Amino acid sequence: MLELTNLSKTYNQHQIFKGLNLAVPTGEILTIVGPSGIGKTTFLKIIAGLLAADEGELTLDGQSLALDGQRKGADVGVIFQDFNLFPQYTVLENITLAPRLVNRLNAIASERAAKKLLGELDLLDQQNQYPFELSGGQKQRVAIARALAMQPRILAYDEPTSGLDEASTERVIQIINDLQEQGVTQLIVTHDLPFVEALDSRILDFAQFTREARNDV
Amino acid sequence: MDYLLQILPSLLEGLKMTIGIFGLTLLGALPLGVLVAMGLRSDIQLLRWLMNLYISVMRGTPLLLQIVFVYYGLSMANIATLPRFEAALVTFILNYAAYFAEIFRGGLQAIPKGQYAGAKVLGLTRWQTMRYVILPQVVKVVMPSVGNEVINLVKDSSLVYVIGIGDLMRAGNIAAARDVSLVPYLLVGLLYLMLTVLVTAGMRHIETRLNYYR
Numbered sequence: 001m002l003e004l005t006n007l008s009k010t011y012n013q014h015q016i017f018k019g020l021n022l023a024v025p026t027g028e029i030l031t032i033v034g035p036s037g038i039g040k041t042t043f044l045k046i047i048a049g050l051l052a053a054d055e056g057e058l059t060l061d062g063q064s065l066a067l068d069g070q071r072k073g074a075d076v077g078v079i080f081q082d083f084n085l086f087p088q089y090t091v092l093e094n095i096t097l098a099p100r101l102v103n104r105l106n107a108i109a110s111e112r113a114a115k116k117l118l119g120e121l122d123l124l125d126q127q128n129q130y131p132f133e134l135s136g137g138q139k140q141r142v143a144i145a146r147a148l149a150m151q152p153r154i155l156a157y158d159e160p161t162s163g164l165d166e167a168s169t170e171r172v173i174q175i176i177n178d179l180q181e182q183g184v185t186q187l188i189v190t191h192d193l194p195f196v197e198a199l200d201s202r203i204l205d206f207a208q209f210t211r212e213a214r215n216d217v
Numbered sequence: 218m219d220y221l222l223q224i225l226p227s228l229l230e231g232l233k234m235t236i237g238i239f240g241l242t243l244l245g246a247l248p249l250g251v252l253v254a255m256g257l258r259s260d261i262q263l264l265r266w267l268m269n270l271y272i273s274v275m276r277g278t279p280l281l282l283q284i285v286f287v288y289y290g291l292s293m294a295n296i297a298t299l300p301r302f303e304a305a306l307v308t309f310i311l312n313y314a315a316y317f318a319e320i321f322r323g324g325l326q327a328i329p330k331g332q333y334a335g336a337k338v339l340g341l342t343r344w345q346t347m348r349y350v351i352l353p354q355v356v357k358v359v360m361p362s363v364g365n366e367v368i369n370l371v372k373d374s375s376l377v378y379v380i381g382i383g384d385l386m387r388a389g390n391i392a393a394a395r396d397v398s399l400v401p402y403l404l405v406g407l408l409y410l411m412l413t414v415l416v417t418a419g420m421r422h423i424e425t426r427l428n429y430y431r
Contacts, residue, residue, distance in 0.1 A: 049337070049338070050337060050338065073340050074338060078334075078335075078338040080335065084334060084335030086350055088430050097349060101341055101349065102340040130430045131430075132431040146339070150339055
């Protein structure tokens with residue numbers, strides 16, 4: 001269970017949100033929708049530990065996670081809108097880098113785990129290619145594999161279907177559903193409504209959510 | 218031809234010195250440049266200010282003047298008396314590190330913020346992020362500019378003649394004055410050209426090897 005209490009964030013003296021409370025049960029898919037510029041990505045970045053919140057607490061299965069933007073570890077895996085793959089490394093190296101450096105896995109163990117993920121995501125043929133050689137959909141799946149390799153408890157996606165064709169979007173939907181069956185909690189920021197409808201998710205209208213929180217405070 | 222063979226040994230002796238100054242300067246200035254570039258991006262304002270001052274002074278005054286200052290000036294002011302070679306080397310390293318630092322600063326700025334974010338959510342420390350994610354990309358970005366500076370260094374090394382160091386240029390000067398001939402200078406020019414052609418080929422080779430990704 002992911003629990004967020006009293007989350008507030010101001011940016012450039014502009015209050016983006018205040019007093020947000022949210023609980024996401026383990027294994028749930030939460031899609032966060034709403035117009036651009038209302039702070040969905042900011043919200044996601046705070047949960048991912050990339051941005052500091054002004055106030056608030058985050059617990060994951062009862063364990064507190066820092067919201068000061070200085071969090072260590074990889075409890076929350078992130079699939080960025082532009083993937084942020086490391087261009088100088090092959091697909092396989094992108095996936096094994098963090099398990100080797102952070103979890104101290106040896107080359108054999110990290111590659112075995114990576115290849116299992118690549119197999120599940122239909123990427124074995126691409127394992128020795130560099131990111132610039134991949135299509136958008138393939139990059140997306142590499143980004144998912146790279147995040148999963150760290151066995152995060154939460155997976156957060158920022159606009160995962162932007163720039164993807166229909167077939168790749170289908171594939172992403174299938175992966176998200178598979179991960180749900182494996183019990184991975186997933187947070188998805190998107191404004192692609194057909195994509196949201198194709199998922200078995202709880203939908204959070206971020207505009208309404210922040211408005212109600214403000215009124216409650 | 219006989220004349221060429223006659224002056225060649227002394228010129229080659231000078232060439233050795235030139236290559237020595239060139240190599241040792243690179244060895245010192247490249248790592249120092251990385252450190253200064255990191256200082257330029259430090260959270261400590263005083264450090265940033267000092268690094269900027271250092272770069273301004275080094276880039277804003279002639280290298281020739283700096284060599285004279287370090288060799289004669291420091292000694293006259295009773296600060297330190299450095300032997301010729303060491304004085305030249307210190308000056309070259311300080312001067313070139315400033316130029317390299319500016320190049321590296323630009324290289325660091327060219328790396329998208331998303332690369333840092335991508336590394337952070339995977340749990341990499343700041344040091345691991347620098348070492349394994351950012352710096353390898355910076356090397357590729359800065360290679361052409363570093364190559365330019367390295368070629369400049371080959372030629373700039375001739376400035377050490379001003380404090381009487383026996384480099385290639387000085388060997389040429391001596392032979393030309395002694396024999397009242399321009400031939401030694403021609404040979405000196407050819408040797409510098411050979412050196413820069415070699416260095417250019419080396420830099421190209423490195424750039425090509427880094428071209429495996431985009």
